[in-house]
Amino acid sequence: MTKLENSTMERPFHREHRSTVGTFTSDNPRIVCRSVDVYYGEKHAVQNINIDVGRHQVIALIGPSGCGKSTFLRCLNRMNDTIPDCRVTGDISMDGIAINGPEVDVVPLRAQVGMVFQKPNPFPKSIFENVAYGPRIHGLASNPSDLEEIVENSLRRAGLWDEVKDRLPQPGTGLSGGQQQRLCIARTIAVNPEVILMDEPCSALDPIATAKIEQLIDELRALYTIVIVTHSMQQAARVSQRTAFFHLGHLIEVGETAQVFTNPQHQLTEEYITGRFG
Amino acid sequence: MSDSSHQPLSRGHTHDIVMAGLAKRRSAEKRFRLFGLASIVAGLIFLLVLFVSIIGNGYSAFTYANVALDITFDQAVIDPEGHRNPGTLAAADYDTLWKASLEKLFPDVTGRQQKRALNAFMGFSADKRLKDMVIGDPSLIGTTKTVWLPVDDTIDMLIKGKLGKEEELNERHLLDQAWIKTLQDQNRIRSSFNREFFTNGDSREPEAAGIWGAVTGSALTLLITIGLSLPIGIAAAIYLEEFAPRNRWTDLIEVNINNLAAVPSIVFGLLGLAVFINFFGLPRSSPLVGGLVLTLMTLPVIIIAARSALKSVPPSVREAALGIGASPVQMVFDHVLPLAVPGIMTGAIIGTARALGESAPLLMIGMVAFIVDIPKTFTSAATVLPVQIYLWADSPERAFNERTSAAIMVLLAFLMIMNGFAVYVRRRYERRW
Numbered sequence: 001m002t003k004l005e006n007s008t009m010e011r012p013f014h015r016e017h018r019s020t021v022g023t024f025t026s027d028n029p030r031i032v033c034r035s036v037d038v039y040y041g042e043k044h045a046v047q048n049i050n051i052d053v054g055r056h057q058v059i060a061l062i063g064p065s066g067c068g069k070s071t072f073l074r075c076l077n078r079m080n081d082t083i084p085d086c087r088v089t090g091d092i093s094m095d096g097i098a099i100n101g102p103e104v105d106v107v108p109l110r111a112q113v114g115m116v117f118q119k120p121n122p123f124p125k126s127i128f129e130n131v132a133y134g135p136r137i138h139g140l141a142s143n144p145s146d147l148e149e150i151v152e153n154s155l156r157r158a159g160l161w162d163e164v165k166d167r168l169p170q171p172g173t174g175l176s177g178g179q180q181q182r183l184c185i186a187r188t189i190a191v192n193p194e195v196i197l198m199d200e201p202c203s204a205l206d207p208i209a210t211a212k213i214e215q216l217i218d219e220l221r222a223l224y225t226i227v228i229v230t231h232s233m234q235q236a237a238r239v240s241q242r243t244a245f246f247h248l249g250h251l252i253e254v255g256e257t258a259q260v261f262t263n264p265q266h267q268l269t270e271e272y273i274t275g276r277f278g
Numbered sequence: 279m280s281d282s283s284h285q286p287l288s289r290g291h292t293h294d295i296v297m298a299g300l301a302k303r304r305s306a307e308k309r310f311r312l313f314g315l316a317s318i319v320a321g322l323i324f325l326l327v328l329f330v331s332i333i334g335n336g337y338s339a340f341t342y343a344n345v346a347l348d349i350t351f352d353q354a355v356i357d358p359e360g361h362r363n364p365g366t367l368a369a370a371d372y373d374t375l376w377k378a379s380l381e382k383l384f385p386d387v388t389g390r391q392q393k394r395a396l397n398a399f400m401g402f403s404a405d406k407r408l409k410d411m412v413i414g415d416p417s418l419i420g421t422t423k424t425v426w427l428p429v430d431d432t433i434d435m436l437i438k439g440k441l442g443k444e445e446e447l448n449e450r451h452l453l454d455q456a457w458i459k460t461l462q463d464q465n466r467i468r469s470s471f472n473r474e475f476f477t478n479g480d481s482r483e484p485e486a487a488g489i490w491g492a493v494t495g496s497a498l499t500l501l502i503t504i505g506l507s508l509p510i511g512i513a514a515a516i517y518l519e520e521f522a523p524r525n526r527w528t529d530l531i532e533v534n535i536n537n538l539a540a541v542p543s544i545v546f547g548l549l550g551l552a553v554f555i556n557f558f559g560l561p562r563s564s565p566l567v568g569g570l571v572l573t574l575m576t577l578p579v580i581i582i583a584a585r586s587a588l589k590s591v592p593p594s595v596r597e598a599a600l601g602i603g604a605s606p607v608q609m610v611f612d613h614v615l616p617l618a619v620p621g622i623m624t625g626a627i628i629g630t631a632r633a634l635g636e637s638a639p640l641l642m643i644g645m646v647a648f649i650v651d652i653p654k655t656f657t658s659a660a661t662v663l664p665v666q667i668y669l670w671a672d673s674p675e676r677a678f679n680e681r682t683s684a685a686i687m688v689l690l691a692f693l694m695i696m697n698g699f700a701v702y703v704r705r706r707y708e709r710r711w
Contacts, residue, residue: 082600084524111603121594123613133612134602184598191602 013266021265022255026052026242030195030225031076036090036100038071038080046072047249049090053195058217058226060236060257063246064277069229072246073197076227077113078106094195111138114188118200120180122172122187127164130172130183131155134191150190157223158186159216178209185216189224196220198228202235214239233273237261245269332690336683342472342485343437344426345400345461347379349408351418362416372408376400376427383466384457395453401428402483403474426468431484431677433458437467441676475684479652480666484677487670489688491652495565495645495660496634496692498653502569503576503633508626510573511580515622518581519588520610539578546575547642555643563644563659571639576629583625587618620704627700631693637664663689 013021029052038046046068053059053076061069071080078099080086092100099109111134122130131151134140141147151168155161160182164175172183181201188196198217202210217226217239230236236243237257244254245268253260253269264270271277353360356370377397381387387396404427411425412418428434435441436454447455461467478488522528550571554560560567591614599609640646646665653660661669663685670682 077601079597079600082596107603107605109603110601115597115601117594117597117601119594121592121598123595123598124617133599133604137602137604137608137612187598187602 011265011267011270015267015271017266018250018252020050020251021253021269022260024051024244024251024254026054026057028055029053030055030094031227032091032093032096033075034091036072036075036088036092038068038075039087039089040083041085045249046075049251051244051251051254053225053227054242055225056221056223057242058221058228058240059242059244060240061227061229061244061246062231062233062236062272063252064272065231066248067246068249069244069246070199072251073199073227073229075100076195076197077110077115078104079110079115081106111191112193113195113197114191114193116181116184116188116196116198116201119204120177120184122175122180122183124171124173126169127172127175127183128168131186131190134187138191140191154186154190155183157189157220158182159212159219160186176209178205178212181205181209181213182216185213185220189220193224195225195227198226200229200231203231210235233261245272247272332683332686334683336680336685336687338438338440339475339677339680339684340472341469342474343429343434343467343469345429346424346426346466346468347376347400348382348422349375349379349425349427350422351375351412351420352378353419356412356419357416362419364413367413367416368409370409370412372405372412373397373400375408376404384460392453395450396457398430399433399454399457401430401434401485402481403428403486426470428474428485429467431675434485435676437469440680475681479650480648480661480669481650482648484673484675484681487678487681489663489666489685491649492661492663492666492685493688493692495568495649495653496662498565498656498660499568499572499645499662500630500634502566502656503572504626504630506569506573507576507580507629507633511577511626511629512584512622514577515581515584515588516610516615519585520606520614535578535581539582542638543575543636544638544642546571547639549574550639551642561657561659563647563649563661564657565653565660566656567643568640568645568660568662569656571643572633572636575636575639576633579629579632580622580626583628584618584622587621587625588614590621591617616707619707623700623703623707627697631696634662634693634696635664635689637662637668640665663692 031053033049033051033053036046036049037044049072061073063069074080075088075092076099080088088100090100091098094109094112098104123133125133128151131154132141132147135147135150141150152161152165155164160179163179164183172180175183181204185196185201202213205213214235217228220226228236228240240257242255243257243260245252245260245264245266247268253264253266255265260269261273264273352375355374356372357363357366359366377400380396380399384396387393407427408425429437432441432451433454436451437458441447441451458467474486475488477490478486479491481487518528518531550567554567554570555562560570595613595617596609599613600606604612637646640662644659645661646669647659647661648669649659649661651658667682667685667689670678670685
């Protein structure tokens with residue numbers, strides 16, 4: 001105890017310091033966010049976020065409940081548009097193209113930036129239909145056998161094919177929680193996105209299902225850029241290359257995961273990862 | 279952890295306190311269950327009374343008494359010139375034929391009073407029945423044949439025992455009863471299925487009055503109502519719930535839709551009279567105008583039900599669809615609407631069932647008229663089942679009494695078929711997990 005308290009005393013940035021600490025830029029960024037603010041009506045939920053998301057990297061967003069990490073995540077595929085009174089300002093660009101303006105069409109954006117939600121939410125349709133829906137509405141398959149191939153490949157990539165190949169016409173909602181979440185991941189990658197956003201994808205799952213998803217995230221990193229919100233610091237440490245710590249709407253610290261967890265620069269980060277609040 | 283945090287919050291032992299209050303809680307629960315059961319039993323008793331009274335009154339309308347008469351198809355009466363000209367055959371007085379036959383059966387009937395009574399023994403449609411036989415087969419002329427013919431509605435009532443109370447019977451009734459007895463002894467009276475009741479339109483004569491005109495009128499009116507209110511109502515609900523911006527205007531619209539659902543139906547009738555008939559000049563008494571008026575009445579109900587059904591679709595389904603890049607329209611039609619169909623159908627059925635049973639607004643647009651013809655188009659004059667029930671309930675003839683109950687049974691059957699269809703649709707969509 002004494003040792004930790006001492007080390008806290010040595011942190012160069014104290015609790016009151018609210019600007020981002022660490023390297024928020026990336027050498028090869030896919031998404032670049034500059035001075036992003038989010039308001040819910042009068043409430044300033046997310047304040048002045050500057051961060052880059054690197055290519056083929058997993059970046060974890062951590063922080064206590066209500067810190068704005070999910071709100072920020074939903075800026076990246078414009079899901080905040082669906083919330084009345086929610087206003088996002090600042091510059092967000094993907095591969096150099098702004099995605100935050102009112103003139104940007106969200107349909108192609110969301111095809112490029114897929115999302116996996118906290119609670120597994122398969123459509124109340126068959127397993128096949130769940131995966132086939134995205135390619136179908138975007139016209140990615142030219143004929144039925146093409147579509148079947150996309151569905152099979154997506155399910156294989158999500159590590160679900162062997163478990164469901166004999167029951168594709170059965171309802172997706174009949175699967176177990178972990179299988180449902182992998183079905184949702186398969187549904188997302190069936191559209192062939194470039195970025196996958198994951199909003200606490202394992203919070204409703206048991207440890208074994210969680211381990212499977214985490215392994216899957218590690219495999220998917222080769223093909224996709226992944227932004228994951230998690231309340232589990234162990235998970236962030238296991239799956240991510242970079243970690244961003246949010247607190248009360250501010251991005252407090254961002255850096256290489258190893259560095260953030262072993263040598264946090266900010267006192268709040270240190271207190272959070274050692275479990276003193278949150 | 280000091281001991282003070284283990285101090286009980288209340289005095290005494292929790293277990294004892296709970297046990298002491300348990301009897302009271304149990305009896306409260308028992309009391310409430312009893313109330314619930316009593317309500318259900320009371321409801322069932324009322325339903326039973328309703329059904330027993332209506333069916334008990336009305337089942338006899340489905341049969342009608344016929345008398346076997348030996349009819350001589352007399353050439354002198356039907357076709358004195360012998361040309362077999364269809365015009366002549368149609369114009370002949372066939373009543374004479376059955377009157378002659380009855381006189382043969384009751385040779386001792388004398389005096390004007392008695393003869394007049396005997397001449398009113400057979401029903402209004404006996405004449406038509408004989409005419410149709412002869413026109414269908416002119417070779418009958420000159421032969422004698424036993425034919426079953428319908429009796430007069432008063433005679434039918436006497437046979438069914440519906441005029442049974444002694445003090446109600448006058449001299450004429452007693453005379454009729456004596457004849458009936460004679461005919462029954464000769465096995466000349468039988469009751470058969472009253473086909474006319476299901477195939478005829480309305481009539482002043484109870485034995486010829488049927489429900490088919492009103493059934494067709496109701497069906498045509500309801501077709502218009504469903505055809506308009508369902509698509510308009512669902513589209514309005516989808517727009518208001520899924521696409522409309524939330525502002526003062528949509529709030530105002532919402533409040534007004536709720537108000538419209540509570541407007542007395544006769545007001546819609548007045549509106550229909552002013553707008554559809556007086557302003558647009560649409561034909562009076564027509565299923566078209568009736569359907570339009572009932573559409574106005576049903577729309578708020580359907581919109582409110584459909585909106586609440588759409589609202590109850592979990593947001594996770596919407597997010598899932600939007601998250602993979604579905605446009606809002608794709609989200610609504612591929613995912614939200616299928617999940618909302620059962621709820622929408624319930625609302626639609628409640629609305630249309632109310633429209634089917636509605637008579638007040640139709641009074642204002644002339645659908646209360648006495649209409650004999652069976653409506654063929656949406657613009658021909660028509661009446662509907664509830665109005666027909668009202669008209670018959672208002673008629674003095676005894677035979678209309680049982681027909682009123684029978685018409686109510688037909689209306690109830692109509693409603694049950696519609697509800698059955700709605701249940702089927704609900705099941706079909708709910709089965710899809």
